[in-house]
Structure formats: C-alpha cells, structure tokens
Amino acid sequence: MRATHLPRVAAFLLSLPSTLAIPDLSASRHLWYKSPAPASDWENGALPIGNGRLAATVYGGVGIEVVTINENTIWSGPLQERTPGNALSALPVARELLLNGSITEAGNFIQREMMHEIESMRAYSYFGNFEIELGHGEEEVEEYTRWLDTRRGDAGVEYVVDGVKYTREYIASYPAGVLAARFTSSEEGALTLNATFSRASDVTSLEASALDDTPWIRLSGTSGQPVEEGPIVFSGQASFVAEGANFAASNGTLTITNATTIDIFFDAETNYRHADEDAIDAEITRKVSNALDKGYERIRDEALADSSSFLDRASISLGNSTDETRDLPTDERIALVRSAAGLVEDHELATLAWNYGRHLLVASSRNTDADIDLPANLQGIWNNETTAAWGGKYTININTEMNYWSAGPTNLIETQEPLFDLFKVAYPRAEKLAKDMYNCSGIVIHHNLDLWGDPAPVDNYTSSSMWPMGAAWLATHLFDQYQFTGDKELLADTIYPHLVEVTKFYQCYTFEHEGYKVTGPSVSPENTFVIPDNWTVAGNTAAMDIAIPMDDQIIWEVVNNLLAAASELGLPEDDETVSAARYFLSQIHPPRIGAAGQIQEWRFDYEMSAPGHRHLSPLFGLHPGSQFSPLVNSTLSTAAEVLLDDRLSHGSGSTGWSNAWFINQYARLYRGEDVWAQIEKWFTLYPTNNLWNTDDGATFQIDGNFGLTSGITEIVLQSHAGVVHILPALPGESVPQGSARGLRARGGFEVDVEWEGGRLKNAVVKSLRGGLLKLRVQNGEEFYVDGEKYEEALETEEGGVYVLTLG
Ligand SMILES: *[C@@H]1O[C@H](CO)[C@@H](O)[C@H](O)[C@H]1NC(C)=O
Ligand SMILES: *[C@@H]1O[C@H](CO)[C@@H](O)[C@H](O)[C@H]1NC(C)=O
Ligand SMILES: *[C@@H]1O[C@H](CO)[C@@H](O)[C@H](O)[C@H]1NC(C)=O
Ligand SMILES: *[C@@H]1O[C@H](CO)[C@@H](O)[C@H](O)[C@H]1NC(C)=O
Ligand SMILES: *[C@@H]1O[C@H](CO)[C@@H](O)[C@H](O)[C@H]1NC(C)=O
Ligand SMILES: *[C@@H]1O[C@H](CO)[C@@H](O)[C@H](O)[C@H]1NC(C)=O
Ligand SMILES: *[C@@H]1O[C@H](CO)[C@@H](O)[C@H](O)[C@H]1NC(C)=O
Ligand SMILES: *[C@@H]1O[C@H](CO)[C@@H](O)[C@H](O)[C@H]1NC(C)=O
Ligand SMILES: *[C@@H]1O[C@H](CO)[C@@H](O)[C@H](O)[C@H]1NC(C)=O
Ligand SMILES: *[C@@H]1O[C@H](CO)[C@@H](O)[C@H](O)[C@H]1NC(C)=O
Secondary structure, eight states: OOOOOOOOOOOOGGGTSSOOOOOOTTTTTTTEEEEEEOOOOOGGTOOOEOOSSSSEEEOOEEEEEEEEEEEOOBBBSSSSOOTTHHHHHHHHHHHHHHHHHHBHHHHHHHHHHOOOSSSSOBOOOOEEEEEEOOOOOSSSSEEEEEEEETTTTEEEEEEEEEEEOOOOOOEETTTTEEEEEEHHHHHEEEEEEEEEOOOSSOEEEEEOOOOSSSSSEEEEESSOOGGGGGEEEEEEEEEEEEOOOOEETTEEEEEEEEEEEEEEEEEEEETTTTTSHHHHHHHHHHHHHHHHHHHHHHOOOOOOOHHHHHTTTTTEEOOOOOOHHTTTHHHHHHHHHHHHHHHHTTTHHHHHHHHHHHHHHHHHOOOOSSSSSOOOOOOBBBOSSSSSSGGGOEEEETTHHHHHTTTTTOOOOOGGHHEEEEEEHHHHHHHHHHHHHOOOSOOOOOOOOOOOOSOOOTTOTOOOOOOOOHHHHHHHHHHHHHHOOOOOHHHHIIHHHHHHHHHHHHHHEEETTEEEEESSSSTTTTTOOOOOOTTTTTTTOOOOOOOOOOHHHHHHHHHHHHHHHHHTOOOTTOOOOHHHHHHHTTTTTOOOBBBTTTSSSSSSEEEEEEEESSOOOOOOOOOOOOOTOTTTHHHHHHHHHHHHHHHHHHTOOSSHHHHHHHHHHHHHHHHHHHHHHHHHHHHSSOOOOOOOOOSSSEEEEEEEHHHHHHHHHHHHEEEEESSSSEEETTTTTTTTSHHHHHETTTTTTEEEEEETTTEEEEEEEEEOOOOEEEEEEETTOOOOEETEEOOOOOEEEETTTEEEEEE
16 A cells, blocks of 8 residues: 555545535544554554444545444442441451551451452453455555544545545534544445354344345344343444445345445444343334434534534643654654653644543533433443453542533533443442441442442452442532532532532541541552551551541542531521531541641551552642642642652653653642643553553553643643633743634633633633632732732623633
C-alpha cells in the first residue's frame, strides 16, 4: 500500500452527495491517519465512537475492516453476594492489633477475616468484532485517509483502488440508540464484501440471513455461567440496506455483491435491562426497524446534531502549531512531540486532546431513557476482550472520579448523571454492607464497583482492598452536580439524603482515638509505609492502619458539602442532622504536617517505602478537594506543595493517570509552567497513536484522557474554592496567547476568556441563575468589571453579562 498526501480536494467528493464530505481536516479537531490501525493492535490506532451505551472502535482496514463493538451492560456474570461473613466480629480485633503496634499481624488478620473468599467482582466484556472482508489488500491502495471528528463524534475511512473511491462513515446515534455506517464506492456496483461477527468465547449463535430486502447478521452470547446461575445474555444484530445489490448468506456470513452504497444499522441488548431473550429481541427489532424506516441520512443528521449540541458548547485554543506540524497526521505529530520532548511546535495537539477528552466523555456516558445508565469505566466504554484490562471496573479510589473531573467545567454536566445511576444500584447493597460488616446505619462502598454495585472489599489486596471511603468520594460528585446545575429538586430529593446517609455511616464507623474520631482499618490508596522500630514486624512494609489522613480529608469534604447543601435548602442551624454533622466535623483530626514540612500521609511521619508513589491520596485536599487551596489555608497549601514536589522528585506521575493528577494538582497551586511541563510529559510518555491514555505506554486506561482535559481547563478557570478564578494557572511563557469559550463555573456562571502576552485580555462572565459572583483574576491582579474597578463580590442577575478587563 502506498501512502500518498492527504487529499484535500473536495471536487471529487461533490460527485457523492449522499456521503458526508470528508471534513476539512483540522489539527485541533481531527485525529487522522494515512494508514489503517495495525491489525489486532486495538490500543494503538483504532478510532472510538459511542452513544453512551453502544460503542465502536474502527480499525479502518482495507483488506479486512474490523470494528470492535461494545454494549455497556455486557459483563462477566450475574450479581455475586460477597459480604465477608467474619468481618464484624473481626473488626474490634483488627483495631486492637493496629492500636497496639501489631501492624503486620493486623494486615494478615484483616486479609484472612475481613475479605470474602470470592475475591473478584465482575469484569467488563466486549460484544465482539464486526469483521468485513473487502478484498482490497492486494491491489495498490491510494489516497488513504481515516479520521475521527472530535467535535462531531463520527469517524470515517476513504481510499482509492483502481481508480474507484471507497468511503465509509461510522456514526453512534444517541437519539436512535444504534450504531450506523455507510459504505460507498464511486463506481456503480463496485462494492463487494463479506460481513460477520466474531467473539473470543461464549457465543451461543451466529446467524446470517438474506431472505428479504434487509438482510442481517446476528450474534448471541452469554457471560459463560450455566443457565441456572442466571448469566448475562446478549444479542446484537446488524441489518443492511443496499439497493440493487445481490445478497447471499451462509454459516453466519453475509455476502453482498455489486453494491454502490451499503447502509448498516446495529443494535445490541442484554438481560441487564430486558427481562429475557424475547424482550431483548423486541428491543433490537424496535430500534433497528426505526432506523431502517428513517434511513441512514436522517439517522446520521440527528445523531450529529445531538452530539454537536454537547460538543459545541465549549471550546479552547492554546495557540497555533507550526505550519509543518499542523498538516501532519496524528501519529506523526505524536512521534514528533516525543522526539522533541515537548509541544513547542504543536500546541494544537493539546487542544486536540482536550476536544478528544470531551468527545470520549459524551460517547461513553449518557443519560438515556433506561432506568439505569452506566458511567464510564476504566476503559470508558471501549474494550476488545472478554475480560477488560483490570476488569474494566469502576475503580473509585481515584479513577472513576477522574473520569468526571471535566464534566462540569467543560459544560457537559449531564454526562455525570450515569454515575448517580450506579450509586442508585449500589445503594441497597451498600446499606446492607454497612450493617453486616460494621454494624452501622448509612452506606459503605470500598474501592471498586461493578455493574451490580457490589460494594464489598475486592481483590484481597494489601494496599487497596480495605478502604471504606468509596461512597464518600462519590458523594462529593453529587454535590458538585448541584453546584453546576443549581437543581434544587435534585438537591432535596437525592443529593442531600445521600450526603446524610454517607455521613451517618462515618459518625458510627469512626472510633475515638486520642480525642478524635478516626477511621480504620483503612489504607492510603495504594501506598505502603515502613513499620517503625517499636512495632512489629519492625522494618517490614505495611499498608493497613488507622487514622488515615486522606480519609479525614474526604470526610471533611463530604460533611462540608452536607452543611452547604443544608444551607441551600434553608434548613435551620439547629436542625438535628445539621448540628450533629457540624459537631462530627469538629471531631475530625486536622491535617498533620510532617518533619519535612509536608502534608503527612499517615498518622505518624512513617518512613515511606515508596516516596515516589503514583497515588496522590494525601493531597486529596488540594485536588479534587478544596481544604488545601491557597485561597482557603496557605499553611496547608504550602505543606501540600512540599509533598507534591517531593513525590515528583522521587519519580511519581509514573502512569498516565498519575501524571494527569499532577497536572490538576499543580493547577491548584497556580504553578502554570509546572502544569505545562506535566502536560508535555503526558504527551511524550503516555498516549498511543489514537491519543488514548495508557497506564505505562501500552495498556489503555481512559482516566488520564479525562484528567488531561480537566487539567487543561483548570489553567483557564477554577471555581472549587467559592471564587470564580480566571486564568489561575496560566503558563504565561509557554502559552502566552489563547482563548476559551463556554466553560462553566460552580454557582452557575458561563465564562469566555481571551489572553495575550500571558495576561488577561478580557473575560465575559454570564450569570445563568443570578446570585453572588466572587471573582479573582490570575494572581490576584487588579481588574475592572464593565469598566469599574472590582472591589467585592457582585450581586448578579439571571442572564446578566459581566465583562472583565485588566487596568
Ligand atoms: C485486543 O487488542 C489487543 C492489542 O491491543 C490484541 O492483542 C488482542 O488480540 C485483541 N483482542 C481481540 C479479541 O481482538
Ligand atoms: C495486641 O492486641 C491483640 C488483640 O487483642 C492481642 O492478642 C495482643 O496480645 C496484643 N499485643 C500487644 C503487643 O499488646
Ligand atoms: C487473602 O489473601 C491472603 C494471602 O495474601 C490469604 O491468607 C487469605 O486467606 C485470603 N483471604 C481470603 C478470604 O481468601
Ligand atoms: C459484480 O461483482 C463481481 C464480483 O465482485 C465483479 O466481478 C463484477 O465486476 C461486478 N459487477 C459490476 C457491474 O460491478
Ligand atoms: C467472501 O467469501 C468468499 C468465500 O470464502 C470468498 O471466496 C470471497 O473472496 C470473499 N469476498 C471478499 C470480498 O473477500
Ligand atoms: C461456520 O463458521 C464457523 C465459525 O463461525 C466455523 O467454525 C465453521 O467451520 C463454519 N462451518 C462451515 C460449514 O463452513
Ligand atoms: C492561529 O491561526 C489562525 C488562523 O488559522 C489565526 O486566525 C490566529 O490569529 C492564529 N493565532 C496565533 C496565536 O497565531
Ligand atoms: C450493633 O450496634 C448496636 C448499637 O448500635 C449494639 O446494640 C449491638 O450489640 C451491635 N451488634 C453487634 C453484633 O455488634
Ligand atoms: C511507637 O513509636 C511512636 C512514635 O514513633 C509512638 O508515638 C508510639 O506510642 C510508640 N508505640 C508503642 C506501642 O510504644
Ligand atoms: C490552616 O490549617 C492549620 C492546620 O490545620 C490550622 O492550624 C490553621 O488554623 C488554619 N488556618 C486558617 C486560616 O484556617
């Protein structure tokens, strides 16, 4: 195959009015390539689209096209009952052991007595691969391009063989609930293919039919358990429309010959949302028939109108790339940034990754008509195996939360709603577990969830499993939802009651120690310390302890959220729940500062066994929390800074998501150039050729994509500390000029910003629901609002627009 220069000529395409014109490829908007993704190297080039429930990753092959397909409720099995039976009686013993210094023994005891023998929860699985033999590999392929439009959410492929142009478009439709594709050839009748599905295991049937005008192929499968165990069962069907073509079906393969245009509509459903196989079939028929009735063009136009209505709400520009780099395909740009160890020539690659993060969020997390939608997991919604990497779980000791950091600030707050559906699924189980494991009311969730909301400790792993803080961290996202939307009904009916139930658990679960109420057994995810000389076994490493500072920080955040919510709801100060919460807050240990002046990770200033650990757990209070903000408490922000710099100097930021957390942490310290250095580090170490974040350069994990989008946004706008802070962390030297439009601040404000020479040029703040607007610009600089010097918070009107300029 010969790669030729990118065809920008639209004239040829004008003869194909029925296809979308190939977009005018833009360096900050499109991922695009001059060759297919390498066969079977799914993580290194295939392009992801999705409608929040169904997803596709497109390889763009010429001999064989492969599209990996996902449906977000296909997991490895039914609900499991994993409550550890001995946990409650073991709890006081575990605490006693930790209190009397028998640290190693405590760890072993907890793993033996407080975990369930079924170690794992369920894992995310793929539907299968859609495989299309096109037979073009042998001839010379010219003018090959494949692309993904990050601001519209669709993907495409085109190339020329023997003077015939072939195109393919791929759409994930939220309104119609299907995946759709259109294949064309520029010459009549030149399109001939074989289409089938494949799956690595547990296929129960694969059929193809060419009996009527709309032939189809269909694959059914299960999660593998015997029927009496109630496995997850699923089916997926692709229906084809190709006027004037010939069809034949044999043994699960559909053959189409002499077509000019082929339209394909796909749906998959499972028994997670539908009672049985009949209901699954009915739903597939309903969705696919509706799509067939509407026809491809309407389905496509409605899908793109929907996704664009989200993606168009906000934009950012971090400056232009050089003319040489901006015309290169994405993989070549990534290689250049890697060899230059930075973005000097290619700021638009950072803008592209920001747009991509928003596309990935809209594609993997949408609130549909279903009772339960599922949030983005460790791989979003994309995965190409029956068991996804790390089980594709909802890991809530950082990763799932990171997935949603950019939702509010980049004006996509509805994408967070599926997270609350998962909370709803987990709720009754979390309530039962609080009783069964801890004899407490309220709710408890440990460090992972699966689609069944399994809240029990998972994986029987020393430094992560015993961590009863998951529901608390998730609950801060609930309150954030209110801060962005101002939805009082949601606050009263859902958010406040959840904050109360979470807080109630800790009021019961924590125990008195040296005058404070402390947690334990728990961990500082997923770090370890060296056991001191006077304890056993001295010199060994351990992870489980009591009085974990990160737990204190999370409780601080949740209880403050509860108090703020109560105040928004107009509850009286002497309300029983409110006063109890306020009293509880006074019993939480204040942050500890260690010998080096750093925020301390443990109850003692233990020797660290991994000073460069990838988790920034003890800095929760700096980001995503607000307790250590320089605007809230400079003593604490200074101590946080000491720990952050120390972690980095010992090699932390050693996975893509850890690096992304650093980006956000430095933004919260207003250290713009350090933020930019961390962003450049991400580009040089972690993305694959399709800009997917990886753990270590190889395995896809989506959190870092979302964390990067969040961190870039935090350069321009922050609002976690009660202030709408404009350009708080601008790297003025590295990114002197740029702009952003449509960002959102907590409290209900929409913000457009332009900067020049590293300084604010102007900002426009729109008040969406009235209320007090407290402002800050860059490093506390003097500024003017509508020409008048800003002295104090403004009382805004709903719809009011306020223009900020420097003196
Ligand atoms: C999934 O992708 C990996 C590489 O990214 C590849 O090794 C593996 O074979 C693929 N699995 C399937 C079932 O296609
Ligand atoms: C620590 O507590 C455990 C459990 O109560 C007890 O068996 C052990 O003897 C105690 N060890 C010390 C050193 O006090
Ligand atoms: C957890 O793992 C430890 C070894 O690491 C083992 O001793 C213990 O029995 C396991 N717990 C359960 C409940 O299987
Ligand atoms: C029809 O398809 C066959 C097989 O792919 C091919 O040989 C033939 O040229 C096609 N006919 C037309 C009119 O394109
Ligand atoms: C379709 O499959 C048949 C039977 O295996 C094969 O002869 C034919 O070449 C295939 N067509 C394409 C386009 O690959
Ligand atoms: C039918 O297809 C399956 C794979 O899907 C294959 O294993 C089997 O050999 C095929 N049977 C025939 C008769 O071609
Ligand atoms: C970037 O390029 C656009 C045209 O593509 C131009 O309008 C704009 O002024 C340029 N910005 C900078 C910072 O050079
Ligand atoms: C659970 O706590 C209640 C007090 O809230 C206490 O009366 C009861 O004995 C406890 N049960 C167990 C099994 O510890
Ligand atoms: C062990 O040493 C720590 C200080 O490092 C001290 O606070 C603690 O009380 C000692 N524990 C015991 C059991 O003596
Ligand atoms: C900042 O935090 C420190 C440590 O918790 C505390 O002693 C101090 O009073 C706080 N300062 C303010 C201004 O709240």
